[in-house]
Amino acid sequence: MTLCLVLLLSLLAACSKGNDASSNTPAATNNQGGEPTEQTEKEVKLTFFNTSAEVNEVFEKLFQTYHELHPNVTVELIPTPIGGAQIEKFQSLLASGNPATIANLDAGTILQYKDSFLDLESEKAKYEGLTKPGAVDGALLDGKFLGIPWTAQGYGLLYNKRAVEEAIGGAFDPASIKTRDDLEALFQKIEAAGKAPVMIHGADWSLGSHYLGLAYSLQSANVEDNRKFMESLQSGEVKLMDNPQFNGLMDTFDLLKKYNARKSDPLVADYNKDSADFAKGDAAFYFMGDWTWAVVGPLEGRDQEFGVIPVPISNNPDDYGNSQIAYSEPKLFAIDNAGSTPEQQEAAKAFIEWMVTSDQGQEAIISQMGLSMPYKDVKVKGSNIISDAVSQYVDQGKVMNIGVINYLPQDYWAKTGAAMQKYLVDKVDRKGLADEVQEYWEYQGRK
Structure with a gap:
């Protein structure tokens, strides 16, 4: 009996050890290929606040894939409507003490x-290694790494290769446009061939943020210098009418106005029509960004080859801006530090890294969302030809960091864009435009 009892106790002990080992055995996934690697027993729920509302469904599928690979982690989408009160919803979650674990903002x-938000300084070196040069620096906010870049956008003068080359009767070398005079000579040839040289989209966001906003980034390649310029503008120490970058930019805008395909009715601002007409060659150039591929890509009967050149602001090819296109990371993944547990924060870091480095994440972002990623090791080939053209400038270091806009009031583009619209239709002259924009910034300085 004694011997039987000893054997029974030994067997029970072995079973207990086996159960313990089974419950603690890692079984999650590898970031790259989805093979089992590590999983903790504790379940973690993450919530994801998304302001890229047009791709809500793509994110939800990604969350499901991650849960299948990591059964202990559940990611729940907090959707926002396209063009809706997104920030108000974010504010209400924060005020209620129930903020999202991850926010795409x-x-x-x-x-x-x-x-x-959580300071991600501990993650900074890793992402500097993963991303293209300048991506992390461009994402810094007050010198802190608070958001992980996952997509990038660039803009300038897009061109329709067929339309340009048919008009000039030969191959087009985008590097040949180094100055404003170079651009005008090209426009003259295109117009002489019976084509509209350029399309200006007349919406306030395009004019106030993307075009006039260049003036704030053209002051220096250093974002902090540009912030000081904006402070001087708000205090009245700097006058736009005396600023060479502003005047050079507006001299080029006068050129675009002169050759604008929409000059008979420049404020219609039908984004889909403008993009489609450009894609079919009704205008050789288009002041816009690579995001327009969402319209251009699926379009039937469009042309096949597109590219981008910088907006030249002077006749000195060495001036900053003449060989750089505007480039930024418009959205960042940030992790909550107001109501999330340490376990949620660590799980959020792992999930974000998986999204930007795994085959599944890159496939979703590049192929399904149609976006460009500022990462070195991108294994997925996207269909966005314009993003590919932007990437060539990024790889050569020929980009303008427009990060100063992150520090500007959220209504700046609407207010200054309205002044630009007046200038576009000749309701104000250069001084009138400068005065209206100056008044807005000095008002901001008095607030």
């Missing part, structure tokens, strides 16, 4: 609520 919004 504009950099300016993250900066506004910086005390509510």
Whole structure:
């Protein structure tokens, strides 16, 4: 009996050890290929606040894939409507004490609520190694790494290769446009061939943020210098009418106005029509960004080859801006530090890294969302030809960091864009435009 009892106790002990080992055995996934690697027993729920509302469904499928690979981690989408009151919803979640674990937000919004987000300094070196040069620096907010870049956008003068080459009767070398005079000579040839040289989209966001906003980034390649310029503009120490970058930019805008395909009715601002007409060659150039591929890509009967050149602002090819296109990371992934547990924060870091480095994440972002990623090891080939053209400038270091816009008031583009619209239709002259924009910034300085 004694011997039987000893054997029974030994067997029970062995079973207990086996059960313990089974419960603690890692079984999650590898970031790259989805093979089992590590999983903790504790279940973690993450919530994801998304302001890229047009791709809600793509994110939800990614969350499901991650849960299948990591059964202990559940990611739940907090959707927002396209063009809806997204920031108000984010604010209400924060005020209620129930903030999202991860938020996909504009950099300016993250900066506004910086005390509510986790400082990712411990992750910075890793992402500097993963991303293209300048990507992490461009994402810094007040010098802190508060948001992980996952997509990138560039803009300038897009060109329709067929339309340009048919008009000039030969191959087009985009590197040949180094100055404003170079651009005008090209426009003259295109117009002489019976083509519209360029399309200006007349919406306030395009004119106030993307075009006039260049003036704030053209002051220096250093974002902090550009911030000081904006402070001087708000205090009245700097006058736009005396600023060479502003005047050079507006001299080029006068050229675009002169050759604008929409000059008979420049404020219609039908984004889909403007993009489609450009894609079919009704205008050789288009002041716009690579995001327009969402319209251009699926279009039937469009042309096949597109590219981008910088907006030249002077006749000195060495001036900053003449060989750089505007480039930024418009959205960042930030992790909550106001109501999330340490376990949730660590799980959020792992999930974000998986999204930007795994085959599944890159496939979703590049192929399904149609976006460009500022990462070195991108294994997925996208269909966005314009993004590919932007990437060539990025790889050569020929980009303008427009990060100063992250520090500007959220209504700046609408207010200054309205002044640009007046200038576009000749309701104000150069001085009138400068005065209206100056008044807006000095008002901001008095607030």
